[in-house]
Amino acid sequence: MCAGLLLGWQGAAWATANLNIRVVDAEQPVSGVTVNLVDSQGNTVSAARDDNSDGIVMIPVTQPGNYQIVTRAPNGAEERVRVSVPASGSHALRVNLVGGAAANQAAAGAAASRQMMRDAGDDISYDYFQVGWIIDAEVEDINDEDVDGEGITLDASKSLGELFYLRGSSWAPNYDDDLVGSTEFALTDWQSVAVGLREEVLDRGSTHLDVFLQAGYDRLQVGGPLIAEPATGYGLAGGLRLKVNSFEVDLHARYADAEAGDYDVEPLLYGLDVRYRVTPNLALSVGYAEGDAEIKNSGLGIDEEPDLSMFTAGLRYYYGLPWSSSRAAPEDPVTSYNYLQFDYVVDGEVDIDDGVNDALDVDRGIGLEASYLLTSNLFLRAQNWTFDYGVAGSTTDLVLTDMLNVGPGLRYGMPVGKSYVDGYLQVTYDRMNLAGFATEGYGGEAGLRWMVLPGLEFNAWYREGRSEGDVGTGDLDVDPSLWGLRLVMGPENAEKWDDIDFVISFTDGEFDVDDGTTEEDIDFDALSFGVRYSY
Known part of the structure; x- marks a missing residue:
């Protein structure tokens, strides 16, 4: 009907x-x-x-x-x-x-x-959103000693017909290195936005086997503050996905060819993921990956291949499927909380006011955001933003305000005249990357979403965060205070594209940075354009 x-x-x-x-x-x-x-x-x-x-x-x-x-x-x-x-x-x-x-x-x-x-609950699905915890990660430092870390992974995918899919992912582990006291570094951050091709090679009862290949834009930050610049380039991935009843196994390889100034960075990893669906739309996941990252700088005579390994566990949510045969998914409100969004930062800057780098412009930035509704009033949302800042007189960029947050939220909405107003509160785990130094902590966001008419929504929000990390014998505190406006527009009554919206976002605020000896307020603003898929 x-x-x-x-x-x-x-x-x-x-x-x-x-x-x-x-x-x-x-x-x-x-x-x-x-x-x-x-x-x-x-x-x-x-x-x-x-x-x-x-x-x-x-x-x-x-x-x-x-x-x-x-x-x-x-x-x-x-x-x-x-x-x-x-x-x-x-x-x-x-x-x-x-x-x-x-x-x-x-x-x-x-x-x-x-x-x-x-x-769809029996098939291999490419419509999902996954949040994972890096339980243990290891990488070799410049002294060939293993450095341990832990952190967060995000992975989101949307099928584009029967053969293609769009995928975004992020790894953000924090490593604790004692090169200088005890310092938390961002040594192997890796973000990717890719288009993939999949082909089913076996469909026999409850057994399914897919081959997949994907290619896209990859962005890495390796070396912590020693190489506090992003390496950008292309990435490739491929492998096999096998599903038998409620179990699924992925065998995959991942490679990137990226540059950061005079540095060439080429990681190559092999991995195995195992998942078990506890409901048609929710799966438990564990994974292991290992390999190496070739880092070269001919001018400095650097040619290293540090070994990498990572063990993860997570939850994967599949779009559009019921929780069980007896329990349907909760009704999504008019202001949807079931969506996957990709953003590209087209303009922005930070103003440090340190007498050296007074203002740095954003050369490029990427945003990945995913949300889903757990109950009528409870949702889970994750965001990951990366920003590459140009440095005056240099051909390299700088990593300075990368942000990742994930956590639950409460929402409540009501009609107001012919429109609909929805308010929400969210608490999050926050992770920052400030020039290669990693900090983590907590944050909170409050927002108001106003659906003026079908296909047109305004969103205003405010966020506070508190994060800290070790730097030598002291602490590094990074506390963001940000506010933003969003305009969400889409063809509400279109036959084929009513689940696609276009998003314009503006963010402003500051980062309060304190390393125990000096304190700086970094002013920040960014403008981005995005595409949102609501499911």
Whole structure:
């Protein structure tokens, strides 16, 4: 069933052979269909069932607000559509349900769609978001001694049809090196945005095997403050994904060819990941990767290949699948909290006011953000931002304000007139990379999201963070105070692209940096453009 209507006038919900809102001649009413009206909190506020042959359902609606119409056929096929009720007057929802030969085809198509949804839980999925913890990482320092670390990984993917997918990932381990006292370094930060190709080579019952290859833009920061500049270039990855029932095994290799000024950085790692799905949409994951990173600087006579290894554990969430056969995913509010977003920073600067580097402009920056709704009011969100700053008189860039945060949040929304307002609070684990020095701590964000009309949202937010790390015998404190504005725009009523939005973001604020002897306030601003996929 597909419902193409707005409340406030007598519209129609049509079940057509091609499963869209275009009406086909010779369609006939069909009976036995239930129609529920669900509010923004996921509560069913009105319900009706058509048990006669006229195929017409009338539902009175007296309260303004944003709702979802849920139509469910006798065979279990279900369709949802968002609607808005004006603030003035009372309104009746009239739903015309059609059948006959066309409806039989439609029911078959809807049942096939529902079967495809079930099969997605059995297939190898490229629609997911994963948060992981680096339990143990090791890398060799300049004295060929192993340095231990731990940290956070993010991994998000969106399928683009049957063969292609878009993927973003980030590794952010903190290493504790005693070269100078006890200092926390960012030695192997690695971010990637890539396009991939997958091909199923085995589909036998509950056993599936895919081959995948991907290529994209990679950005690394190696050497901590000794090489406090980003290495950028291209990255390649490939491997096999095997799924048998609820278990999945990935064998993969990852390579990058990047440059940081006069440094050439070429890491090559091999890895194994094992996952177990505890529900159709949630999996536990463990992984291990090892290899080396070739670092060269012919001018300085440097040619090193430090060994790398990393052991991780995480949670992977698959988009669009139910929690279980008896529990559906929570209803997403009008201001969606189920999305994956990629951003590119087009402008920005930091003002250090240290008499040396008064202002540094952003040459480039990348943002990766993912969120999903756990319950009607509880969500989990992760963000990772990297910024490459140009240094006057130098051909190299500087890593200075890289930020990663992940944590749960609470949201609550309500209709206001013809619009919808949603407020949220989030607490996060924060990790900063300041010129190769790693700090970690906690943060909090408060925001207001205002859906002015379908397809147009304003978002204002404020964030405070507290993070610290060891530097020699002292501490390095990095405390960001940031605020931002977002404009989210999308073709709300488009047939094919209603889940795609375009995002313009502006961020401003400062970073309070204190190493125990000096204290600096680094002013910061950035402008970015992004693409958001809501699921």
